Every structure is written in structure tokens, then in C-alpha cells.
Amino acid sequence: MKDLMILARDYSPAKEKSGLSLSAVKSFVVGEKEDKFAADFGRYEKVMSFMHSLTDPGNGHISRRKTRSRLDTTTAVSKHFKELHGAPLESFVSELAEAMGSIKTLKKMALFWCTVVMELRNIWSEGKHIPGIPTDEIPNLNTCLLHQQLQVINCCVSRKRRRAIATASLDSVLKQADDNAGVSRPSKDILSESPVMYARDNSGKFVLRLGADKRFENTTLLDTGEPVYTPVMQEWPLLTEDIIKETEELVLRTGSVGAGCSQLLSDMQAFKAANPGCILEDFVRWHSPPDWTETYDDGKDVTVGDNSPSRGHLSTRMQKEGNLWLELWKTAKPIPAVRQSPLYYEDSSVEGILNGLENISPSSLFEQLFLSLLSSGCAIVEGRVSGNEFLYKMFKECKDYIVLVCQSKSWVEKANDICQVYETMVVTALNPNKVMRIMNAPSTDQTPTKEELSNFWKTSSKNHKNNTSPQSPTVFSKKPSKPILC
Structure with missing residues (x-):
């Protein structure tokens, strides 16, 4: 650079x-x-x-x-x-x-x-x-x-x-x-x-369903018996690593949890628009099933089920005085998601x-x-x-070195070394048979020296650089002569 x-x-x-x-x-x-x-x-x-x-x-x-x-x-x-x-x-x-x-x-x-x-x-x-x-x-x-x-x-x-x-x-x-x-x-x-357009509210009047997506299993509203429909909802903000870091710093500095509340309120408003006559218990059954327990006629509590013959009850945390869900439900208006103020622009x-x-x-x-x-x-x-155990082991050693260096804060100072190790990987992949012959040479006077091996890597790399084949996997056309500094 x-x-x-x-x-x-x-x-x-x-x-x-x-x-x-x-x-x-x-x-x-x-x-x-x-x-x-x-x-x-x-x-x-x-x-x-x-x-x-x-x-x-x-x-x-x-x-x-x-x-x-x-x-x-x-x-x-x-x-x-x-x-x-x-x-x-x-x-x-x-x-x-x-x-x-x-x-x-x-x-x-x-x-x-x-x-x-x-x-x-x-x-x-x-x-x-x-x-x-x-x-x-x-x-x-x-x-x-x-x-x-x-x-x-x-x-x-x-x-x-x-x-x-x-x-x-x-x-x-x-x-x-x-x-x-x-x-x-x-x-x-x-x-x-x-059939999706209208639903009876608590007074028995037919009211438009707005922003309904699809029916939620076979569940019905507790008060009106109308089918429960999943609403079209606003989607969560898209967060990249830099935005997440900024958000975390904001939360630590201010203690704000506003984003979560805004999303919950938006979901409540969309649910109310799609399900006229619904109550908080209906919303909880759909949005947070673990916070709702059905009760059958014998008085025993069971897990959530469809078409239960009698009402159940909310979890302890949902029944606490000043519960956030209850407070938000009281302020939520029946507004479809596409008509709400955007949570994410x-x-x-x-x-x-x-x-x-x-x-x-x-x-x-x-x-x-x-x-x-x-x-x-x-x-x-x-x-x-990957099909050659010996070459794969060489690859792993080279790759582990690259990962170790790149994860360090001063990896740029060793960019030259990274390129050389990467070049070794490339040569190994392009000339596996020749590499195997050199590495498996018998221990005689003909055994290649370290200098000869180094010359082999350089020669093979040079030949590869002159290869214009589109399948060529390397892009380091010129190795820097000294470590690269920023």
C-alpha cells in the first residue's frame, strides 16, 4: 500500500x-x-x-x-x-x-x-x-x-x-x-x-382487517372467536459491525432501550389493525407463547394449544403492575405497518x-x-x-500462519511474509506432483537443499505468474521487496 x-x-x-x-x-x-x-x-x-x-x-x-x-x-x-x-x-x-x-x-x-x-x-x-x-x-x-x-x-x-x-x-x-x-x-x-377483509369486534360490528398477512395456525381471538391473523410488520433495523458498536456505546452511556420498545409498539399496532377486537392476551399468545398458559375445564394448566375450550392466563411477569407490555398495549393504536412511522429509513x-x-x-x-x-x-x-493428506497438512500449516498473523494488530508489517506463505500454498496447489517428488526424495546426495527448494518455489511461482489462464487462483502478480507499511 x-x-x-x-x-x-x-x-x-x-x-x-x-x-x-x-x-x-x-x-x-x-x-x-x-x-x-x-x-x-x-x-x-x-x-x-x-x-x-x-x-x-x-x-x-x-x-x-x-x-x-x-x-x-x-x-x-x-x-x-x-x-x-x-x-x-x-x-x-x-x-x-x-x-x-x-x-x-x-x-x-x-x-x-x-x-x-x-x-x-x-x-x-x-x-x-x-x-x-x-x-x-x-x-x-x-x-x-x-x-x-x-x-x-x-x-x-x-x-x-x-x-x-x-x-x-x-x-x-x-x-x-x-x-x-x-x-x-x-x-x-x-x-x-x-374472508380476510372483515372481522367482528367486541360489539359485534364488522370491521376491516388492515395489514393482515396470513392466518395464524387455527387460533381464534379469546373475546370474539374470530380467526387470528399474523400482521405484516415493520422489519428490524439492519446492523453492521460499526453500527452495533455505536449502539452498544450509546446504551452504555445513556442506558436507553428505546429501539426495542419502538419495535414492540409497532408490532402491537400492526396486530391490532389486523385483528379487530383483540386483547393483550391474544397478542401475547401470538408474539410470546411462553408467557401464556392454557387452562382446560379440569382446571389444570397445560402448554399452549389451539382451540382451547376455556381461557388461560398470562405469566407472572406479564401480570406485574407497571408491566411494559401492558403500558404499551394501552397506547397502541390499530395502524398497519405500512402506515406507521418507519423504524428504519x-x-x-x-x-x-x-x-x-x-x-x-x-x-x-x-x-x-x-x-x-x-x-x-x-x-x-x-x-x-484436500485429497492428499501430506499436501493438506502443508496447506493447514500455511493457512494457520496466515490466520494467526492477520488476526494480530500488526499484521501489515508482515504482509510480505503473508504473501510469500500464500505463494507457497499456490505453488503447492498448482504443482502437487512435483512438490511430492521433491519432498519425498530419498535421503542421499541428491536430496534437495533448502536453497534448491527455495529456487523451486520461486521458479514455479514465476512460471505461474506468466500463465494467463483464467483459472489461475493467485492475484499477487508482484511480491513486494520489503515489508509493507501503512
Whole structure:
């Protein structure tokens, strides 16, 4: 990273200490036009392939590379990115790292990164998912922060789509209700055609169900006997590791638990809207079954069951004076989730992430990309050597060293050693038969010396670097001559 920064035209130690950000580097690329991108990066095959995958709306996957392993691929891959805090194999971040690693100057790296962020903005504004990232999974805290943030963006896209569907459904129900306006009691035809729309409240009047999703098993409301419906609810905020840390610090500093109360109140309001005539006991039976006990006619308490012939009772904690659930239930109004004040603002959250990516420091970005490459590389090498007990043992030793060093706070100072150990892994995977012949050579005068083995690694590595095969698993095209410093 330091070698790359020296290539910047206005590099100085003072700027390095103050933390050069990519927003500052953007001055290098002001005035660059879109057509010039192809001119500048046309010879970078990985870059052009990556950008094509990113901008092609019909491309659902970034990578087509597959690992060949006798191990459980999913388990092996997840293990590596968890240990190194990188990114999954064949993910957007891993492919981005390979593309970035093929560029030789800081100026072009900055231009490439700014273009990637610009395309991410376009993808978000068009309501599309980022390829190579799960479309609707909460952030995986075992991955690097960049991967987590991209997961948030995809989740927000999925949530906005679901909210649009829920809003359209609610509007449809209200339109049908307007068509039946003035009718004090819905006809049997209306009830038979739209049984979810209406429910009798405590007074026996038919009231619209709003925001109902699906029927909850065979459970009925205790007071009215109407079916219980699960409501469409607001989803929990999406938390990445940096937001979790900030939240924990806020809780420790202020003792606030407001977020949990807001979610509970939102669920209560949605439940009331979907189940006219419900009471707190109905909500508890659905939301927190352990806090409700059914009582049969013989007076014995049993676990929660459907269609119980008699009422039960709340748990002791729910019956305590001043119970939070009871207080919130009293204030909750029947409001469907799509009409409530949002608990989580997708637009502002994604905008904050994209702004952060524009201003990310090179050291932070390159660290995450470097660790993602290491975790992907380990997964690929393991798939190639897993069938050979001796080579697999060598791989384990190399991988354990990489993990140990990368988990230390001063791992950057040993980046050169990490690259050399990784190169050894690559050579072992690419030339397993030759490695076995050298390592198993008889103890004679012909036994290779340490220097000869070292020359073998270097020669094999050099031959591999000159190999342009797309299946080449290494991206360290040039090993630094001395330890890399930030």
C-alpha cells in the first residue's frame, strides 16, 4: 500500500500520516469521461469483466469460478472468511479485490473505485440488487465491513419491494371497502369472497382487517372467536459491525432501550389493525407463547394449544403492575405497518453507506480487499489439495500462519511474509506432483537443499505468474521487496 501511495503525484509523508482518503484522490480523476474509462482500463481484463458484470442487469452472478473440493465447500469457504474477516468466495468483494489488484497505479485505482461507487448508486436508484451479494440476508458479521454494507443495500432493495407490495395490498382492501361504503353489514357474498377483509369486534360490528398477512395456525381471538391473523410488520433495523458498536456505546452511556420498545409498539399496532377486537392476551399468545398458559375445564394448566375450550392466563411477569407490555398495549393504536412511522429509513441508511464508500481511506479499503483475497485463495487451495493428506497438512500449516498473523494488530508489517506463505500454498496447489517428488526424495546426495527448494518455489511461482489462464487462483502478480507499511 505504501508503494502504491508513493506513485501518487503529490504524495508526502505528512499526507500519509493524516490519512489520505479516496475523496481527495478524486482530484486525480476530475474530468475523466465515461468513454475514457474503457480507454484507460481496456487492457485490464479483470477490471473490464468486473464492470461488465456490475453494469449488465441480466448478470446475476459476478464469478463463474468453481472450487473443486472433496470437502464440504460451504463449510470450508465460510470457515476461511470467518477466520480472516474477509468475504465469501465468488462474492462481489472478492471479485472487486481481484480487479483492483490487477491495477498498478493509485490514480487508476482511485478512478476505478469511484466508478464502482457510481455504479452502486445507479443500481440502488434503479431498485436493483448488487450482483454477487445475497439479495435478502441480514449482514454477516463474520465478513468484512464492506461486504456487510453491500448486504445492507441489497436488503434495503428487497424491503422496499416488499413494502410496495404491502402498500398495494392495503390500497386494494381500502378500495374494496369504499365500494361497499354505506353497507352496515357486509353481505354473505362479500364475506365469502374476501374472508380476510372483515372481522367482528367486541360489539359485534364488522370491521376491516388492515395489514393482515396470513392466518395464524387455527387460533381464534379469546373475546370474539374470530380467526387470528399474523400482521405484516415493520422489519428490524439492519446492523453492521460499526453500527452495533455505536449502539452498544450509546446504551452504555445513556442506558436507553428505546429501539426495542419502538419495535414492540409497532408490532402491537400492526396486530391490532389486523385483528379487530383483540386483547393483550391474544397478542401475547401470538408474539410470546411462553408467557401464556392454557387452562382446560379440569382446571389444570397445560402448554399452549389451539382451540382451547376455556381461557388461560398470562405469566407472572406479564401480570406485574407497571408491566411494559401492558403500558404499551394501552397506547397502541390499530395502524398497519405500512402506515406507521418507519423504524428504519432505507434511503438514509444506504445514502450514508454510499457516502462512506466515496470517502473511505485507501488503507481501510485495501485491507478489506486483501483479507478477502486471502480467504478466497485459501478456499481454492484447500479444494485442490484436500485429497492428499501430506499436501493438506502443508496447506493447514500455511493457512494457520496466515490466520494467526492477520488476526494480530500488526499484521501489515508482515504482509510480505503473508504473501510469500500464500505463494507457497499456490505453488503447492498448482504443482502437487512435483512438490511430492521433491519432498519425498530419498535421503542421499541428491536430496534437495533448502536453497534448491527455495529456487523451486520461486521458479514455479514465476512460471505461474506468466500463465494467463483464467483459472489461475493467485492475484499477487508482484511480491513486494520489503515489508509493507501503512
